[in-house]
Amino acid sequence: DAKTTQPTSMDCAEGRAANLPCNHSTISGNEYVYWYRQIHSQGPQYIIHGLKNNETNEMASLIITEDRKSSTLILPHATLRDTAVYYCIVRVDYGQNFVFGPGTRLSVLP
Amino acid sequence: GAVVSQHPSRVICKSGTSVKIECRSLDFQATTMFWYRQFPKQSLMLMATSNEGSKATYEQGVEKDKFLINHASLTLSTLTVTSAHPEDSSFYICSALSMTGDEQFFGPGTRLTVL
Numbered sequence: 001d002a003k004t005t006q007p008t009s010m011d012c013a014e015g016r017a018a019n020l021p022c023n024h025s026t027i028s029g030n031e032y033v034y035w036y037r038q039i040h041s042q043g044p045q046y047i048i049h050g051l052k053n054n055e056t057n058e059m060a061s062l063i064i065t066e067d068r069k070s071s072t073l074i075l076p077h078a079t080l081r082d083t084a085v086y087y088c089i090v091r092v093d094y095g096q097n098f099v100f101g102p103g104t105r106l107s108v109l110p
Numbered sequence: 111g112a113v114v115s116q117h118p119s120r121v122i123c124k125s126g127t128s129v130k131i132e133c134r135s136l137d138f139q140a141t142t143m144f145w146y147r148q149f150p151k152q153s154l155m156l157m158a159t160s161n162e163g164s165k166a167t168y169e170q171g172v173e174k175d176k177f178l179i180n181h182a183s184l185t186l187s188t189l190t191v192t193s194a195h196p197e198d199s200s201f202y203i204c205s206a207l208s209m210t211g212d213e214q215f216f217g218p219g220t221r222l223t224v225l
Contacts, residue, residue, distance in 0.1 A: 032212075036216075038154075041201070041219065041221070042218055042219060043114075043116075043203050043205075043216035043217050043218045043219045044154070044203070044205075044216045045216070046213065046214075046215070046216075087153070097144045097156050097159060097205075097214070098144075098156075098205075098214060099156070100146075100153040100154040100155075101153060102152075102153050103153060
């Protein structure tokens, strides 16, 4: 079973920031938080991952709470092409497969 | 990031036939690849873990004799759906684990339709 819970769906206005929450209250000290997204009928696309520090790359920012029991993925300026299902996954870093939950269906609206 | 390809991207076959799906890591070597299945409006479900040079490890409920996996080289894993039936129609996705083990790169998926 997935070790995360996410809202089923969210809407966001184009150009605004999209903040996608994820709860992982049972996360272990050596487990990383990964975010992937899946656009319709495509394979999942890596977005970002982190352990305990906040992370930022060209796609998004990842904010992890100090107790590591939850995190937020931030898309700073959402576009229509960001409409997708976003998956938050926790796993030990090396060698394990990802266990996908149902994810959050983000709809970016014009 | 690294690139993983799948072939074919889409296949339609008759019930009872076998279908082979290829998964290739194009610019890196992958000792471990994973095969997932995704039904409409559902999440990805892991079917099996494919390790180069050894037998695949199947998840509970996945028939190893029906879904044959071969990982003969560090850049290629194949999934053969034997005696396919309409209930096997699904989106099949592979992924390859980076050599450092910290990233997993997904293929674009193969949509199988069994008539």
